[in-house]
Amino acid sequence: MRYLQSLLLMLLLGLPTAMPAVAAPSQDDAVAVATRLLDHMEAGEYEAASADFSPQMKAALGADKLAAVQQQLAAAGAQTGRDAPTVSEQSGMTVVVVRIHREQASVDATIAVDGDGKVAGLHYAPAAEPAAAAPAVDANAGYSERDFAVGSGKRALPGTLAMPDAAGADHRVAAVVLVHGSGPHDRDESIGPNRPFLDIARGLAAQGIAVLRFDKRSKARPQDYADGKVTIDSETTDDAVAAVAALREAPGIDPARVFVLGHSQGAMMAPRIAARSGHVAGLVLLAAPARPLLDILVEQNIRLAVLDDGKTSDAEAAAIARLKGQVAAIRAGGKVAIADSPMNQPADYWRSTEAVDPVAEAKAVALPMLVLQGAQDIQVVDADWQRWKGGFHDDPKVEFKLYPTLNHLGMAVEGEQGPAQYQQPGHVDPSLIADVAGWIQAQAAD
Structure with missing residues (x-):
C-alpha cells in the first residue's frame, strides 16, 4: 500500500502541466514566497499561508483544508528541520522544492510560483530517496x-x-x-x-x-x-x-x-x-x-489517528470526514476534481x-x-x-x-x-x- 501517502496525506493541488508563456519570477523571490508559506503552515497560520495564493489556489484550498493537511503531516512527528530549497523553471513558473524532516518521516513540499509572484501549485509527497545500488551477489551464491x-x-x-x-x-x-x-x-x-x-x-x-x-x-x-x-x-x-x-x-x-x-x-x-x-x-x-x-484507505486513516495517543483529535476527525466525503463523491459517479479526490489520484483511477x-x-x-x-x-x-x-x-x-x-x-x-x-x-x-x-x-x- 501507499504506506506514507496513506499514513500522512498526500493530497493537494497538483502542479499545472502547462502555463501561458509569461516571465517566471526570480529564484530569490520564489524561494521567499515558498519559505513564507511553509513558515505559516508550520505555525498554524492558515489564513496567512494562503495570502500569496493565486485566485485559483484560494478557491481550491481554504484554511480548513490547509489545517487538515498540516495535521496529517504532524502525524509523522514534530518538524526537525528543512533542507535548502532546490529551484527550477517549468512552463513559465519557478518551482521550489523543500525537503521537510519530521521525527518519523521526511516530506517534499513542491511550490510553484507564477509570474505574478503567486503560489499556483502546492504538492506534498513522501521524500523520494535515491536507492543505493544493491549489494553485489556473492560469487558462491548459486x-x-x-x-x-x-x-x-x-x-x-x-x-x-x-x-x-x-x-x-x-x-x-x-x-x-x-x-x-x-x-x-x-x-x-x-x-x-x-x-x-x-x-x-x-x-x-x-x-x-x-x-x-x-x-x-x-x-x-x-x-x-x-x-x-x-x-x-x-x-x-x-x-x-x-x-x-x-x-x-x-x-x-x-x-x-x-x-x-x-x-x-x-x-x-x-x-x-x-x-x-x-x-x-x-x-x-x-x-x-x-x-x-477506498474502504481500506478510510480504515487506515481511522486506525492511525489513534495509534499515537489512543484518541482522535478534532483535526484528525475533520480530515477523516473529508476523506469519507471524497470517497462518497467518487462512488456517486459524477465529475470529481483532482483536489477533491482521495490522495490526489484521478477519479477514474479510483x-x-x-x-x-x-x-x-x-x-x-x-x-x-x-x-x-x-x-x-x-x-x-x-x-x-x-x-x-x-x-x-x-x-x-x-x-x-x-x-x-x-x-x-x-x-x-x-x-x-x-x-x-x-x-x-x-x-x-x-x-x-x-x-x-x-x-x-x-x-x-x-
Missing part, C-alpha cells in the same frame, strides 16, 4: 543477476533477473514475477531502508527459482501518465502481464512454470494478471487486500479499483494459490485475511500461512506499531521465503 527489460522501445521498464546457476538448455527452472504494492516503487520495492523484493528475489534464487523484479511504470516512466489518464490496469496489470510473457521466453526458464508473487495491491491484482496472461502456473499473495481499496473483486477473480482463474499474511500488519488486516479464508478454505489448491510476528512487509516487528516501523532496517523473514520456495517447488513437481 545464482547470478542480469539486466532484464519488460516491454520494448522507449516504454520498456528496466528490471533485474535473478537466475540460478543450474538453469540452462537442459535444465529449465521455475520462475516468479514480483508485482509491487501501490505507489511508485523501484524493482526492490524500497521502503525506507528496507528492500523486500530484493530479499525475496535473492532468497528464492538461492533455492533454485528464477525471479524477475522490475521498476514500476509510475516510478520509471511517470511521464506516461502526463495526460492524467491512469487506471489500476495501466498502473499494475498491463506491465505485469508483459513481464510474464517476457520471462517465459527467457533462456533457461520453463514457460509452463511461471508464477506471480504479488504484494499488497500487487497481490490484489494477481488473479487479474493471471487471467489476462493465460500463462501463469500459480499465485503467491502476500498481504493481499480482499476488500475495496473507479477502476472499485471494479476489482480479487476473491471473485481468484475463483474464476482457479489456480493454485499460497496466501500469506503477517498478523502485525496494520494496513491489510484480519478482515481481508478472513475474506480470503472464507472464499477458499475448502479449496485443496489453496494454502494459507499466518505469521504472528510479521508486518506488512513480511518483516518482524520491533517496538510499537505505526509508520515508524517501516524506517527500521530489516529483512523479509527467511521462513516466509522458504515457505514460498517450498510451495513453488511442490507445484512444479505436480
Whole structure:
C-alpha cells in the first residue's frame, strides 16, 4: 500500500502541466514566497499561508483544508528541520522544492510560483530517496543477476533477473514475477531502508527459482501518465502481464512454470494478471487486500489517528470526514476534481479499483494459490485475511500461512506499531521465503 501517502496525506493541488508563456519570477523571490508559506503552515497560520495564493489556489484550498493537511503531516512527528530549497523553471513558473524532516518521516513540499509572484501549485509527497545500488551477489551464491527489460522501445521498464546457476538448455527452472504494492516503487520495492523484493528475489534464487523484479511504470516512466489518464490496469496489470510473457521466453526458464508473487495491491491484482496472461502456473499473495481499496484507505486513516495517543483529535476527525466525503463523491459517479479526490489520484483511477473483486477473480482463474499474511500488519488486516479464508478454505489448491510476528512487509516487528516501523532496517523473514520456495517447488513437481 501507499504506506506514507496513506499514513500522512498526500493530497493537494497538483502542479499545472502547462502555463501561458509569461516571465517566471526570480529564484530569490520564489524561494521567499515558498519559505513564507511553509513558515505559516508550520505555525498554524492558515489564513496567512494562503495570502500569496493565486485566485485559483484560494478557491481550491481554504484554511480548513490547509489545517487538515498540516495535521496529517504532524502525524509523522514534530518538524526537525528543512533542507535548502532546490529551484527550477517549468512552463513559465519557478518551482521550489523543500525537503521537510519530521521525527518519523521526511516530506517534499513542491511550490510553484507564477509570474505574478503567486503560489499556483502546492504538492506534498513522501521524500523520494535515491536507492543505493544493491549489494553485489556473492560469487558462491548459486545464482547470478542480469539486466532484464519488460516491454520494448522507449516504454520498456528496466528490471533485474535473478537466475540460478543450474538453469540452462537442459535444465529449465521455475520462475516468479514480483508485482509491487501501490505507489511508485523501484524493482526492490524500497521502503525506507528496507528492500523486500530484493530479499525475496535473492532468497528464492538461492533455492533454485528464477525471479524477475522490475521498476514500476509510475516510478520509471511517470511521464506516461502526463495526460492524467491512469487506471489500476495501466498502473499494475498491463506491465505485469508483459513481464510474464517476457520471462517465459527467457533462456533457461520453463514457460509452463511461471508464477506471480504479488504484494499488497500487487497481490490484489494477481488473479487479474493471471487471467489476462493465460500463462501463469500459480499465485503467491502476500498481504493481499480482499476488500475495496477506498474502504481500506478510510480504515487506515481511522486506525492511525489513534495509534499515537489512543484518541482522535478534532483535526484528525475533520480530515477523516473529508476523506469519507471524497470517497462518497467518487462512488456517486459524477465529475470529481483532482483536489477533491482521495490522495490526489484521478477519479477514474479510483473507479477502476472499485471494479476489482480479487476473491471473485481468484475463483474464476482457479489456480493454485499460497496466501500469506503477517498478523502485525496494520494496513491489510484480519478482515481481508478472513475474506480470503472464507472464499477458499475448502479449496485443496489453496494454502494459507499466518505469521504472528510479521508486518506488512513480511518483516518482524520491533517496538510499537505505526509508520515508524517501516524506517527500521530489516529483512523479509527467511521462513516466509522458504515457505514460498517450498510451495513453488511442490507445484512444479505436480
